[in-house]
Amino acid sequence: MAEQRHRVVVVGAGFGGLFATKALRNAPVDVTLINGTTYHLFQPLLYQMATGILSEGEIAPPIREILKRQENVRVLLGTVTEVDPEQRTVTAVAPGTSYTVEYDSLIVAAGASQSYFGNNQFAEHAPGMKSIDDALELRGRIFGAFELAELATDPATIERLLTFVVVGAGPTGVEMAGQIAELAHRHLPGQYDRIDPRKARIILIDALPTVLSTFGDRLSTTALRQLHLLGVEVELETKVVDVDETGIEVETRDGLRRIESLTKIWAAGVAAPALSRQLAEATGAKTDRAGRLQVNPDCTVPGHPEIFAVGDMMALDNLPGVAQVAIQSGKHAAGQIKRRLAGEEAGQPFKYFDKGSLATIARFHAVASVGRFHFAGLAGWLLWLVVHLLYLVGFKNRVTAVMHWFVSFIGRGRSERVATFQQVFARRALQQYRDHLP
Structure with missing residues (x-):
């Protein structure tokens, strides 16, 4: 035997x-x-899926396909x-x-998983950015907000629909806010009869005093300046105290304030x-x-x-x-x-080699911190592009991602704008399913 x-x-x-x-x-x-799940998720690009740049297949290749030539592995769902x-x-x-x-x-x-800092009830009205389900729901909410605003006649309703609040000014939040701003100001104008997408408000909130706090003062300041140029309203040292269906309540140095918004995105905290x-x-x-x-x-x-x-x-x-x-x-x-x-000595400590941090803010503009070197603008963006291509799994995924980036960044199109009612409203059903798991 x-x-x-x-x-x-x-x-x-x-x-x-x-x-x-x-x-x-x-x-x-x-x-x-x-x-x-049956796939490996490239989480750093979820925000591009949520804003219509990439499809789920490009950032989530099947595990079995990735490992099909590895004979000593068995994959189980x-x-x-x-x-x-x-x-x-x-x-x-x-x-x-x-x-x-x-x-x-x-x-x-x-x-x-996403952390709501003890306020898990916020999740129903402010989805996080940790899964494909999250990104698909957000895609439906973001593009759906413009469609509903086109139908609305009440100015207050239109303003609420065209106000997007992103909580968390780390890389995910900054990237999401930047892409929504590009949607509103570059990609969608001219496609609606009654509304002007350029009047949309994109608000980025964080309890800390800086954006991209781990990138250092120089790159943080550069990122903040670029966000302002994109039209993003950045509210720092601002704490979220409540979230409901139609808005968000925040606490600032001047006291409590409410922001009316239908679309809230949670990009703060992990657990x-x-x-x-x-x-x-x-x-x-x-x-x-x-x-x-x-x-x-x-x-x-x-x-x-x-x-x-x-x-x-x-x-x-x-x-x-x-x-x-x-x-x-x-x-x-x-x-x-x-x-x-192999009978060799083990127990060696793990030594992490920091290869740097990157965050894209808009097309042709990113910030990158690699050791003692700091890059911003086009140089940072090109570095971001190369690094993300290297870590996308599969040749086919790299080719199609480049094609979609070309359409989105060089042209004015977003090739992945399809959103369904199921994507927008399925969160509650999914949560009920998870709650009934043993």
Whole structure:
């Protein structure tokens, strides 16, 4: 009877889980990759999907297609709800079923969820930007707002419909605000009879005193200036205190104020998924304020060297929740497993190599911080373009993305404007489905 090979279970097919799985391609292991969707999502480009530039297929290639040549991996659809460190099993649920998988080594890369800072009721009226469902709903809300404004006759209603509020002035919020501004001022004018899309208000709100606070003062100031040139109203040191169907209430130095708006977008804050809490309770590990697992320097969970937490799941050295951290920590975990199986010394600490930060503000204008070097304007935008092309998975996706970027940035079209009532109103049904999961 053949000896059973080392079993590795990878939870999540984001950057951390996918790159960990690929790093184990030639290792003497059997990998089971469990993910809640059938695709790998390139989250940094969700805002372009929401604003009609890219389609879902271009930023979410099928996992099975990506890994079709990797013979030692099995891909399973499911959301992992429980890890049993004693039995070394994970339990997952999928529509209509649940199952358990055994492991010898476990890599948990379940990503992060949107954080509303204890105000989860805001989600119904201010969708986040963490999933394709979010982006499709926002696409319907954004383009639908212009259509409804064309039908409206009451000036107050029109103004409410044409006011877009983005909460959070990090990269996602800045990129979203910039693209909505380009829609209103460059792409949509001339397509409506009764309204002028250029009169739309785009308001970017953040509780911090700067936009893109992690990019440094120079690039932050450059980004703020460009947002103003686009017509974005930036309100800093402004805290959101309530969100409802027709508006948002904020607290500033001058007191409370209400902004009437039908379309609100939440791009502020992330939190670890529920699995992080369950795993912390099961292993006795500590978590940080965002719920991320506090791991050892080699990304293992304290007391459980067979369990690795990587990417947005781990709290280590104040590392940011960005794609490069997930990619590099996923590869590190895979490397540790391979060293153990080869009988080599393991336990080396994870060393993150910061390749820089990028954020696009408008066509031909982005900011980039790469080590000691800072780029803005066209140079930053070209760097942003190259980096994002490199990390898009699949040749076909790169080609079609370039074509859509050409149409959107050189011309005035948006090739992915289709939105359905199902996309706009399905959030409640999806939430009810999630609430009934075991």
